[in-house]
Amino acid sequence: MNDFIHRINQKDYDILCQDNELYFIFAFPYNQKRYYCLGGPMLFSEFLVPMSMHALSFSNSFSTKELELLSDVLPVVSLPFFSSSLRMTMLFLNKEAPELEDISSYRLSDIQNQMKGIFISELFENREVVRNHTSYRHELAVLHCVRQGNVALLESTYRSLPRIIYGNMSTTPLRQLFYGSIANTTLVTRYAIEGGMEEEAAFTLSDVYIRRMEKCRTLYELNALNERMAIDFTEHVAKAHARTVTTYSLPITCCIDRILLNLHHKISLTELAREVGLTPKYLSYLFHKETGTKLTTFIEEKRIEEAKNLLAFSQYSLNRISEYLAFTSQSYFIAVFKKKTGMTPKGYRNRYSKIV
Numbered sequence: 001m002n003d004f005i006h007r008i009n010q011k012d013y014d015i016l017c018q019d020n021e022l023y024f025i026f027a028f029p030y031n032q033k034r035y036y037c038l039g040g041p042m043l044f045s046e047f048l049v050p051m052s053m054h055a056l057s058f059s060n061s062f063s064t065k066e067l068e069l070l071s072d073v074l075p076v077v078s079l080p081f082f083s084s085s086l087r088m089t090m091l092f093l094n095k096e097a098p099e100l101e102d103i104s105s106y107r108l109s110d111i112q113n114q115m116k117g118i119f120i121s122e123l124f125e126n127r128e129v130v131r132n133h134t135s136y137r138h139e140l141a142v143l144h145c146v147r148q149g150n151v152a153l154l155e156s157t158y159r160s161l162p163r164i165i166y167g168n169m170s171t172t173p174l175r176q177l178f179y180g181s182i183a184n185t186t187l188v189t190r191y192a193i194e195g196g197m198e199e200e201a202a203f204t205l206s207d208v209y210i211r212r213m214e215k216c217r218t219l220y221e222l223n224a225l226n227e228r229m230a231i232d233f234t235e236h237v238a239k240a241h242a243r244t245v246t247t248y249s250l251p252i253t254c255c256i257d258r259i260l261l262n263l264h265h266k267i268s269l270t271e272l273a274r275e276v277g278l279t280p281k282y283l284s285y286l287f288h289k290e291t292g293t294k295l296t297t298f299i300e301e302k303r304i305e306e307a308k309n310l311l312a313f314s315q316y317s318l319n320r321i322s323e324y325l326a327f328t329s330q331s332y333f334i335a336v337f338k339k340k341t342g343m344t345p346k347g348y349r350n351r352y353s354k355i356v
Contacts, residue, residue, distance in 0.1 A: 012094075013025065013026030021043065022042045023041060024040065024082075026086075026094065037089060037093055041074060042074070043074055043075070086103055087099075142157055142230060146230060146234045147191040149234055149238035149239075151238060154231060174216075174218070181222060181226045182210055185226075188206075192234070196240035205232065209229045251276035252276075252287055255287060256298075263299075265326055300336055301340065303326070303327070306325060311352070312348075318334070318345050
């Protein structure tokens, strides 16, 4: 503390940077005495998680276990957030403070030099050890399989490539893999959307996998889920490709899109016909001619497909599912489901439920 105070004898405040640690200190009057407010340590937001705790200036004062506990509580801040917090604190205690622009630019070159030093040091170590990151070329090999919807190639790529390594984001192996898996899921999601997967479906599937990854308690479980995630997205892209192989006229394509987006609403032939600018009779005829399926049958089949997903991957009641998919009654939903699948909804759930 005395060392920090000594450094601000000639000014009202200072921003101190030591390796990847960030501190602030400023003087304020109270009852005709001079006091100091010290904030820190904080870590830079450029590091998604704290770096090795043993690099901290005070690490010698703590055991390894204590340092690991600290890694969960030390704040990681951006410079704008740091500047705003410092100014608010100064206004509260000192009644006056520099402008945000002045704080943000104050000794910024020193902070940037510290960041550059950390980057150069880690880069040198990674090159020496040659193990901290999977190459970008290997990552692209996986991502291109996702975008192509090529499940077989993806599986063979996983078998042929070295184990994926996600860098040095945490000192805890499981947490390290978790952060890497989130980053991987984000990339896979984007590539799947580029490959033709419906955007909202892709983001929803991403959220589902990240929540499941958060519950993993072993490296084996998380690794397996990470690979399953990529395969699942690739399968969705493959299905999207399969749907686009058959080309329909513009009215029928628009009609199908409208149906798929409104499975949970009542779908009227009259409204569909109005949407595509055809008479209901001609739309019904044209739909059957191009798809080989009656319009009402197509709608039922798509609702049953969605019902299968809800039965397997959710705990919604049969009545809730039938209402959500706009069936006129639960009994009608059960009858249609059994007709299309040969099983009752309850029987299907008992056999295929994925809820653990």
